[in-house]
Amino acid sequence: MSTTSEQTTDRRPLHERVAADLRHEILSGVVLPGTVLSAAELRRRYTTSSETLDQALELLREERLVTRQAEAPDSVILKHRQRTMRPSKSVAPSDPGQPYRWIVEASKTGARVNITLLEVKVLPTAPAHVARALRLTSGSPVLLRSQLLTFDDEPAELANAYLPLEIVRGTAMMEHRKIRGGISTLMAKLGYPPRRCVDSVSARIPTQEQHALLRLPGNMPVLHTLRVVYSDHDRPVEAYDTVEAGHLNEVQYEVSQAL
Incomplete structure (x- = not known):
């Protein structure tokens, strides 16, 4: 389920909210290790810009939950690290x-x-x-x-x-x-x-x-x-x-x- 800025009282920046949703899915096993996250699909899901999405994924990269594919601007789930x-x-x-x-x-x-x-x-x-x-x-x-x-x-x-x-x-x-x-x-x-x-x-x-x-x-x-x-x-x-x-x-x- 995606949540836009109009639907929530969450005052965190949008990229932090997007990262929080994806982090939950990764750690809870909703998204399996090795799953490719399509940048275009994520932009549609969260109705957000490429810049905001890049900021969200960068947070998850710092946590070593996702990594960027060399051949595509997508990200791949590393593993369940919890x-x-x-x-x-x-x-x-x-x-x-x-x-x-x-x-x-x-x-x-x-x-x-x-x-x-x-x-x-x-x-x-x-x-x-x-x-x-x-x-x-x-x-x-x-x-x-x-x-x-x-x-x-x-x-x-x-x-x-x-x-x-x-x-x-x-x-x-x-x-x-x-x-x-x-x-x-x-x-x-x-x-x-x-x-x-x-x-x-x-x-x-x-x-x-x-x-x-x-x-x-x-x-x-x-x-x-x-x-x-x-x-x-x-x-x-x-x-x-x-x-x-x-x-x-x-x-x-x-x-x-x-x-």
């Missing part, structure tokens, strides 16, 4: 000798995955949202471990893990090195196994730092998740603040109910 991640699969500690569960699950997509540790430092005062999540008193310190996760060398997720300093002080968590099996594995060894977690998910406009680290195109929103991990006696022991490119990632949760 990744489905299942956060619940990464909660449990890793099996002995195995890498972090996120790497195991992400590798099942066939991509080359990697984690780069960006920063490890003590924050004298926990950010307000972290203090609330971890039920810390005002002015309590936390340890921050920041890392960048990539798929095929493309940034996929920026993750900040916050941990109560009273729990991790003097452990390997304080060192600037990766933790074999991930944070949950070491926390379990310290006597704080994960029992449940609560995820709060929202769409946001990225900060300058997030935009740069994730190499985002244009004004693409990000998917923000705050995960709080609870251990025995329902004590919150970990808070994960993660950001992912909104046009490349979807999050899937599975809920089972005993009958």
Whole structure:
């Protein structure tokens, strides 16, 4: 379905609206990989000029969703680039000798995955949202471990893990090195196994730092998740603040109910 400027209250420029419709069709699978988009057909569909259409397609090229044909002024759908991640699969500690569960699950997509540790430092005062999540008193310190996760060398997720300093002080968590099996594995060894977690998910406009680290195109929103991990006696022991490119990632949760 096409929408003209007379039919909508959407105040975005027309080329952004056209790109939004086509992006939705690509990512939802309405338009299949390899489909040729005829420029003439798209101009008729949206009752727009060649210049406006070129601007719309250029946005999608920046996102690597379409590419221009060398022999024709059309564009071809590259592929369905949206990744489905299942956060619940990464909660449990890793099996002995195995890498972090996120790497195991992400590798099942066939991509080359990697984690780069960006920063490890003590924050004298926990950010307000972290203090609330971890039920810390005002002015309590936390340890921050920041890392960048990539798929095929493309940034996929920026993750900040916050941990109560009273729990991790003097452990390997304080060192600037990766933790074999991930944070949950070491926390379990310290006597704080994960029992449940609560995820709060929202769409946001990225900060300058997030935009740069994730190499985002244009004004693409990000998917923000705050995960709080609870251990025995329902004590919150970990808070994960993660950001992912909104046009490349979807999050899937599975809920089972005993009958």
